[in-house]
Amino acid sequence: MTSVEFLQWVRGPGLAIASIIFVFGMTLKVLEIFMLGRKKNLAELRSSGVKEGFRTIITRFGAVDRFTTRRTMFTHITGWVFHVGLFVAIFLLTPHIELFKSFLGFGWPALPTAIVDFVTVITLITLLIILFHRITNPVLRYLSVGEDYVVWVLTFLPMLTGYMAYHHLFFPYTWLLGIHILSVCILMALFPFTKLTHAVTLFFSRWYNGYMGGQKGVKQ
Amino acid sequence: MAYDKTLGELLREQGITRRGFLKFCATTASMMALSPSMVPKIAAALENAKRPSVIWLSFQECTGCTESLTRSHSPTIEKLIFDVISLDHHHTLMAASGYGVDEALHDAMKENYGKYLLLVDGSIPVGNPAYSTISGVSNLDQLTEAAKGAAAIVSIGTCAAFGGIPHANPNPTGAVAVSDIIKDKPIINVSGCPPIPVVITGVLAQFLTFGKLPEMDELGRPKAFFGQNIHDRCYRRPFYERGQFAETFDDEGAKKGWCLFKLGCKGPVTYNACATMKWNEGTSWPVESGHGCLGCSEPNFWDMGGFYNSLSTPTIDIAKTAAAGLAAGAAVGVAAGALNRRKKNKAAREHETVTINDLEKGAKS
Structure with missing residues (x-):
């Protein structure tokens, strides 16, 4: 297989297979969660809880309390840095916006490539620090399962290959672009069946937390 | 045909000055990213090179490669170099027609067996050989026969190098590249639709100078010209x-x-x-x-997914495939959800209530 044939495969059939698995898996997962339902609340409601639900989606972006924040400062900072980095790299790079535009029908302004490149380096370093922390911290290491490492690799590879492709490192660009798209295809295919689903389910579960909390208590 | 004259002699006959000749050698050296110390070597090699026989075969092509080569150069030194190569057979450029053409081809092949350069433009239909024939001979047969006595083959243009436009989906003629058929000869791909004229002459000059094929990339193209993005x-x-x-x-x-x-x-x-x-x-x-x-x-x-679609967009209709995934996911999701609910309800139904009396009984016994 030549580099061109490989690129053609990942841009065509490969991406088609990955996106079918991704959409299929995510729909299945979300429907299953919702169809489990919840027990009927027999108590008198303080409020409908809808407003509190939305508020919690926002408030949980911050820390719960000062003590916890201080104790988990490392996780907070590194977590924020690499999540924002992922957001910038995925959604604010021109070629990626072109991709979204091709099936959404609309685009949005991009950041200059040099800035995205810088953010990518920061994200890659942060991800490496996070992995190092996971391995060296005894508690975290004890709590970690194989999937945690798989998910790390799945996230790290598209960033690394994207960086390599942009800088034409080691291989011809055609190969690198193909490998980059393949790494994203693998990420998409495994996304619905790993912890990565939190990118979607996080909003539902936060809303539910706020919603239930909002219903409890006594009306003033 | 004067095969015995050297290139240097022929160039002088055509009125090319020594200065002009060296200038060409220097240009060729810089094009091929060689050091300036190689210029005299190129000059000496070209000077003494015997006029090689070149056979040009055209298969499923549009003549664009020949057009590019001939039109883009009003008499430059490259063109003259090309003239002094004994181009013994080229359908488009030959004055002769009919049986004379075939005769010239066979004579040149016979006379220079094992030594001639075979230049090919156009792809070869293998789906049905009748899609492209010359004097009743299929492209496939002509290529296989001509390749036998060739010192090396140069695939001119993307059609000969990789199949090109005839090879495009759905490839109705079963078009293939020269390298898909000929496996036992050195092949160099000078791709492009059409290729840059100086790239063609540059590759030929390099072959004449060093008597071997230049360094090539994974697609068989000379790195000197195709090494840059x-x-x-x-x-x-x-x-x-x-x-x-x-x-x-x-x-x-x-x-x-x-x-x-x-x-x-x-x-x-x-x-x-x-x-x-x-x-x-x-x-x-x-x-x-x-x-x-x-x-x-x-x-x-x-x-490659349309000339006007950017490189980062998929070559398939992603909305359609995603819709298929969504429909399948929804169907299986609803079914799985229903099964889960049934299981839950069944468990609730079969749940036996334990009273305080049961527990007391259990404790006594």
């Missing part, structure tokens, strides 16, 4: 970095000469010398004239 050498690259793109062919960005990535430029995955050597005697090249690179020197360039 269009995107890397593009003068519009700074606009790509800054995120300044032409959105249409006549907007402000296009007028200001911004990057053509969004308009489908395939420069990032194309390896060719256009950005450095340019066309029409160095006048301009596609990107300079405001049109994105089509990637014509790459295999399957016709099937």
Whole structure:
């Protein structure tokens, strides 16, 4: 297989297979969660809880309390840095916006490539620090399962290959672009069946937390 | 045919000065990224090179490669070099027609058996040989026969090198490249639709100078000309970095000469010398004239998802495939959800209530 044939495969059939698995898996997962339902609340409601639900989606972006924040400062900072980095790299790079535009029908302004490149380096370093922390911290290491490492690799590879492709490192660009798209295809295919689903389910579960909390208590 | 005269003698006969000849040698050396110390070596080799027999065969092609070679050079030294190569057979350029042409071909093949250079443009239909025949002989038979006595084969143009346009999906003639058929001869691919003329002459000069094929990339193309990426050498690259793109062919960005990535430029995955050597005697090249690179020197360039769709977009209808995934996911999800509910309800139904009396009974016994 030549580099061109490989690129053609990942841009065509490969991406088609990955996106079918991704959409299929995510729909299945979300429907299953919702169809489990919840027990009927027999108590008198303080409020409908809808407003509190939305508020919690926002408030949980911050820390719960000062003590916890201080104790988990490392996780907070590194977590924020690499999540924002992922957001910038995925959604604010021109070629990626072109991709979204091709099936959404609309685009949005991009950041200059040099800035995205810088953010990518920061994200890659942060991800490496996070992995190092996971391995060296005894508690975290004890709590970690194989999937945690798989998910790390799945996230790290598209960033690394994207960086390599942009800088034409080691291989011809055609190969690198193909490998980059393949790494994203693998990420998409495994996304619905790993912890990565939190990118979607996080909003539902936060809303539910706020919603239930909002219903409890006594009306003033 | 004067096969015995050297290239140097022939050039002098044509009125080429020593200075002009050395200038050509220096240009060739710099094109092939060789050190200046190689110039005398090239000159000496070319000077003493015997006029090699060149046979040019045309198969499923549009004559664009020949047009490129002949039109783009009003008498330059490259053209004269090409003239002094004994081009013994070339359908388009030959004055002869009919049986004389076939005779010339067979004579040249016989006389220079094992020594001639075979140049091929156009792809070869193997689906049904009748799609392209010359004097009743299929392209496949003609190529196999001519290849037997060739010292080396040069595939001129993307059709001969990779199948090109005839090979494009759905490839009705079953078109293939020369390298798909001939496996036992050295083949060099000079791809492009058409290739840059100086690249053709440069490769020939290098073959004459060193008597062997140049260093090639994974696709069999000479690295000296195809080792550089269009995107890397593009003068519009700074606009790509800054995120300044032409959105249409006549907007402000296009007028200001911004990057053509969004308009489908395939420069990032194309390896060719256009950005450095340019066309029409160095006048301009596609990107300079405001049109994105089509990637014509790459295999399957016709099937890379549309000339005007940017490189990062998929070649398939992703909304359609996603809709299929959504429908399947919804169906299976609802079924799985229903099964889960049934299981839950069944468990609730079968749940036996334990009373305080049961527990007391259990404790006593």
